[in-house]
Amino acid sequence: MRAELITIGDELLLGQVVNTNASYIGRELGTLGIPLVRETTVGDDRAAILAEFRRAWKSADVVIVTGGLGPTHDDISKSAVATFFRAKLLLHQPTLAAVKERFKTLGYEKMPEANIGQAMVPEGFRALKNERGTAPGLLLHKQDKTFVILPGVPPEMEAIIQSGVLPFLKKTYKKRLLFIRHRTLLTTGIGESTLAEKVGDPKQFLHEGMTLAFLPRASGVRMRITCHAKTASAATRELALVERILRERAGNYIFGEEGESxxxxxxxxxxxxxxxxxxxxxxxxxxxxxxxxxxxxxxxxxxxxxxxxxxxxxxxxxxxxxxxxxxxxxxxxxxxxxxxxxxxxxxxxxxxxxxxxxxxxxxxxxxxxxxxxxxxxxxxxxxxxxxxxxxxxxxxxxxxxxxxxxxxxxxxxxx
Amino acid sequence: MRAELITIGDELLLGQVVNTNASYIGRELGTLGIPLVRETTVGDDRAAILAEFRRAWKSADVVIVTGGLGPTHDDISKSAVATFFRAKLLLHQPTLAAVKERFKTLGYEKMPEANIGQAMVPEGFRALKNERGTAPGLLLHKQDKTFVILPGVPPEMEAIIQSGVLPFLKKTYKKRLLFIRHRTLLTTGIGESTLAEKVGDPKQFLHEGMTLAFLPRASGVRMRITCHAKTASAATRELALVERILRERAGNYIFGEEGESxxxxxxxxxxxxxxxxxxxxxxxxxxxxxxxxxxxxxxxxxxxxxxxxxxxxxxxxxxxxxxxxxxxxxxxxxxxxxxxxxxxxxxxxxxxxxxxxxxxxxxxxxxxxxxxxxxxxxxxxxxxxxxxxxxxxxxxxxxxxxxxxxxxxxxxxxx
The missing domain is CATH 3.90.950.20 (CinA-like)
Incomplete structure (x- = not known):
């Protein structure tokens, strides 16, 4: 199982916005058991977007795309999706009703015209409800592969990932999910190379499917152990073994654990x-x-x-x-x-x-x-x-x- | 002129770290006049890294890489660079002296062994001094293309970009730099589609080389005008024209400007x-x-x-x-x-x-x-x-x- 992520938007390449969507999606997919192996950011450029769709759809099982789904002229992702999959855009009545309802709740007398486009869904795709905005997510499942496109506004993307995307992937790929577990030990008061010396050669104690990484930050170096295993219990057992070794060798500097801030x-x-x-x-x-x-x-x-x-x-x-x-x-x-x-x-x-x-x-x-x-x-x-x-x-x-x-x-x- | 960025690190794909390096580098290159057209993140995987080097070096004029330059076993970028450019790794005495000096300043009696590797530089590359850490940046200029690799720790990367990379690019590509200028108008109290209706069809007022984007956020929708031009004054003039139109049509909702937070x-x-x-x-x-x-x-x-x-x-x-x-x-x-x-x-x-x-x-x-x-x-x-x-x-x-x-x-x- 391999997932790829494509994030679309000039604002990302111009550095006007930090790409928090990438880390959110990487974390959620990894926890589910589908490793994200690559993330690409391209601008609001139709040819570049289509080229990325082609490459990713060929190499990955799950392709997630974010951005460019809004109601304005610069939001070109949906039309690119329709072109790429040779799918007609059809009006989806339940989405139209949801969009109209949302404008009513926000106190608008009527929905602005441009939002009719939000209810157009490429043929063969399902619309994933957006509780926090007007652009629905779109999902296609074909030849055991899945293609998903989501709005780029973080709270909207996050809500659809949780309510629509993860449940679908979990059900669909149940038998192919990996058990990827991490443990990250947080250290303070020691530099990366000195810590590595204390820990010794990782090849001596890492089994197959495991990695150890040293991640320096202003606040201290983190040691991340990762294990890919067939069962959750095997992964947990392997991690515990390596953690014991690290604590024996560098315990004085370790102040915290795994994901804990x-x-x-x-x-x-x-x-x-x-x-x-x-x-x-x-x-x-x-x-x-x-x-x-x-x-x-x-x-x-x-x-x-x-x-x-x-x-x-x-x-x-x-x-x-x-x-x-x-x-x-x-x-x-x-x-x-x-x-x-x-x-x-x-x-x-x-x-x-x-x-x-x-x-x-x-x-x-x-x-x-x-x-x-x-x-x-x-x-x-x-x-x-x-x-x-x-x-x-x-x-x-x-x-x-x-x-x-x-x-x-x-x-x-x-x- | 096209720049591409490759950021390396499992921690980015796992979502343990947000990729702030990408936005920093995109902003700095854009301001200099070299548009970043693509950013790719791959894990600590030698084959994936080499494949990205190959693709990016073929299609871009400037390739910037961050991550994987530390002193520990999981830092594999430098060896991948040496392989890709078929360059031997040679000991660089000034870098070794700088690394030793840094450990002395930090109060260490002697430099940990692992750091000798920090002073190894692929043949043909120049070492860019790192004032905030031990891994130098590495730069190769060849056939009018530039390849740069930098440590992934943000303050170290930022310091080398400012002191080493930007001055080099500015001098080397002086005649080919574009004048890319943006103006971003910040609005509050109006939704994306209603704002777009007020502004009207952008094709009516945008000249060639210009784009207008609507960027929604929890705190309000931003309108970004971008202009690529041959001279700075042409870019500034074009932006001012479009800004006047936007202010005429949606001035009530605009509270601030350009990059201003x-x-x-x-x-x-x-x-x-x-x-x-x-x-x-x-x-x-x-x-x-x-x-x-x-x-x-x-x-x-x-x-x-x-x-x-x-x-x-x-x-x-x-x-x-x-x-x-x-x-x-x-x-x-x-x-x-x-x-x-x-x-x-x-x-x-x-x-x-x-x-x-x-x-x-x-x-x-x-x-x-x-x-x-x-x-x-x-x-x-x-x-x-x-x-x-x-x-x-x-x-x-x-x-x-x-x-x-x-x-x-x-x-x-x-x-």
């Missing part, structure tokens, strides 16, 4: 231990908060944050002393400490994390260059811990790294 | 008007704050935020009255109003935005279903404005949409 792990640990946390952020500007609140259920353990971007707010909302700011500066161990302790006291939690630093690209000085970032973890009834970061990876990555390290401080304390 | 526009307007803003966030959990502080220079106008994820914090840190929470609930117009007014008073700004809602997937009730989100904009010396959102696009998109609408309220007030 650091923030989800922190929320889980806090929940288990009936503890609560607040944050006080300066240069990360709400990133830690936004990561924690991205975890469903975070509200039981996360109380909130004071984002103190200005010194005035560090004083008024967090109680950082003016003399601390004047003597040591806003980016200092002392300020980080008082920010965390202020958040702890004012929000009444068990823990509080703080971050203050110079994310860049400007604002550095010779003594405190860009990327100097101080972090603190305050805890009710215990001493506040601090840490400093250097090494400039650019503004965005500096912020992300600081957020990850702060969450890592709390995770280590809870572990 | 809404948050950057808000920071710009506040700066011009010497005004300041704070936020009080509940279900968006720091997203608005994190968007605003992502804009360099935001600290002059953005004071900070109270993230009040729990009702207790809404009371203690924002001064929302307990009776308001009990009578109307945390997700209500009244609570949103008191949150915004509390942030205004406590952080001492000219404006304050608040958001409180049910992002989902759980927490809805029949009266207040998931995605009910209340927003408020408080202003010193003026009445507080409120707004409510419905329509469920999933947790992440609900949060993003709420953040965008909140920023839009402030932008309209300032415009």
């Amino acid at each position: 650091l923030e989800a792990l922190v929320v889980k640990l806090l929940t288990e231990q009936h503890k609560t946390v607040a944050t006080a952020e300066s240069c990360t500007g709400g990133l830690i908060s936004s990561m924690l609140t991205g975890v469903p259920g975070a509200s039981a353990v996360y109380f909130g944050s004071i984002i103190a971007y200005q010194n005035k707010v560090k004083e008024s909302a967090l109680g950082v002393r003016r003399q601390t700011l004047e003597r040591f500066g806003a980016v200092s161990e002392e300020t980080a400490r008082e920010m965390a302790e202020g958040a702890l006291a004012r929000l009444g939690t068990d823990f509080a994390l703080s971050v203050t630093g110079i994310a860049g690209p400007n604002g550095g000085t010779p003594e405190k260059p860009v990327s100097t970032i101080w972090l603190a973890l305050a805890e009710r009834g215990a001493r506040t811990i601090t840490q400093v970061l250097h090494a400039d990876y650019g503004r965005t990555a500096n912020r992300e790294r600081a957020a990850a390290v702060a969450l890592g401080m709390l995770q280590k304390r809870l572990a | 809404l948050e950057a526009l808000v920071v710009k307007l506040l700066t011009e008007q010497h005004k300041t803003v704070a936020t009080a966030e509940s279900c968006t959990g720091g997203l608005i704050s994190s968007m605003l502080t992502g804009v360099p220079g935001a600290s002059a106008v953005y004071f900070g935020s109270i993230i009040a994820y729990q009702n207790k914090v809404k009371e203690s840190a924002l001064g929302v009255r307990r009776q308001t929470l009990e009578r109307f609930g945390a997700v209500s117009e009244e609570t949103a109003r008191e949150m915004a007014e509390g942030a205004l008073a406590r952080l001492g700004t000219d404006f304050a935005l608040s958001v409180t809602g049910i992002a989902g997937p759980n927490g809805g009730t029949p009266e207040k279903p998931v995605s009910t989100i209340w927003l408020a904009l408080a202003e010193r010396g003026a009445r507080t404005i409120t707004q409510v959102l419905h329509a469920d696009y999933g947790r992440t998109a609900n949060r993003e949409r709420a953040a965008a609408v909140a920023l839009g309220m402030l932008q309209k007030r300032l415009a």
Whole structure:
């Protein structure tokens, strides 16, 4: 079984939009047991689109296409599909009714004319209902192959994948699905090559159908073990064996597991231990908060944050002393400490994390260059811990790294 | 001139990592004047990588490859490059010295053995210095074509693109660069098809070499005009003509322009008007704050935020009255109003935005279903404005949409 994905849209090639559809679809297909072996992005260009359809339809069992299904003149995918499969476009009454209904719900008096096109379906295709928009998904099953085209707007695509595409693939390819399982161990505080040295030659302990990958990131190196097996239990067993070896050899650096994000792990640990946390952020500007609140259920353990971007707010909302700011500066161990302790006291939690630093690209000085970032973890009834970061990876990555390290401080304390 | 991009990595196809490298490289090449016409992602598979090299090297003038250049066993790109170009791998002394130096700076006593491989360069290639990691970029120029391979870690890739790749391409293809210019008009409060009806048939006003695209998002539909021209001034002139037509026909719905993010526009307007803003966030959990502080220079106008994820914090840190929470609930117009007014008073700004809602997937009730989100904009010396959102696009998109609408309220007030 092989799946290919074609994403269509000039905006992707121009870099105006990040292709999150590709990672979403890759993850969903992989979990189902159909590996995505290739993804191609082409622009809104009829000849290029047709060439990709031809290539992918020849080499893969399942072809998924996203983009270009909207109601406007630049949405050319449906006509390309009709051409490629030599299928007439026919008016599909249930889809027309659904589109009209959607406009009514949104408060329109009548459906704009252009949307009649949304209800045209190539002969032989089924229409997959779109609960979040007007363009239905389209699916063709032919000679044991499947071709699917979906709108490119992420929430619409995701809804149709879940309600229409995955159930169809699961039923149709039941006997051919692979058991692909991964385990990803998250490390911190060690570089890629040093970690690889500790782990040793993977050929010595990987069986057939398994791979081990080292994936570096600003926040730490991940080790991903992958196993393709005939049964789910075989895959799970093989993964456990390799995981044991990795933990024996590099356990000190491993802080988390499989798909768990650091923030989800922190929320889980806090929940288990009936503890609560607040944050006080300066240069990360709400990133830690936004990561924690991205975890469903975070509200039981996360109380909130004071984002103190200005010194005035560090004083008024967090109680950082003016003399601390004047003597040591806003980016200092002392300020980080008082920010965390202020958040702890004012929000009444068990823990509080703080971050203050110079994310860049400007604002550095010779003594405190860009990327100097101080972090603190305050805890009710215990001493506040601090840490400093250097090494400039650019503004965005500096912020992300600081957020990850702060969450890592709390995770280590809870572990 | 045509560029192609090949991104390598199982983690991309498995959906463990979003391919931000593709959008970064597409944007940088497009701005330089070399259109990216295709992007392909393949896994860590030697045969698949070689097949892509073959296809891309035949059809494009510039081929950029990212990923698989690290020091571990799963990084196979460099050996594939050497095979493809039939080039021997030679030890490059300046790179070896740079790698050793980097380990010294990071506080290692000696460089791990595996990194000697980082200094091996295929014969005929130049090594492009990597200021943020150990794997250099590699570049070959041959028969007026260019092949570049870069590490996949985004900050490293970005640094080499800026310091090594773009300067080389600019100099080498000086006479062949196109002038590709875009203008993207941002709209809010109108659907894709209604907007297209207002604009009318684009064939009536687009000259050759121009396209118009409608790009829907949870936060609003964008209209992108693109022009390929022989000179920069011709491109600019053509764009201005079409922009005038779009503004005549749909000006009421256009709130911003070209590449400007809404948050950057808000920071710009506040700066011009010497005004300041704070936020009080509940279900968006720091997203608005994190968007605003992502804009360099935001600290002059953005004071900070109270993230009040729990009702207790809404009371203690924002001064929302307990009776308001009990009578109307945390997700209500009244609570949103008191949150915004509390942030205004406590952080001492000219404006304050608040958001409180049910992002989902759980927490809805029949009266207040998931995605009910209340927003408020408080202003010193003026009445507080409120707004409510419905329509469920999933947790992440609900949060993003709420953040965008909140920023839009402030932008309209300032415009």
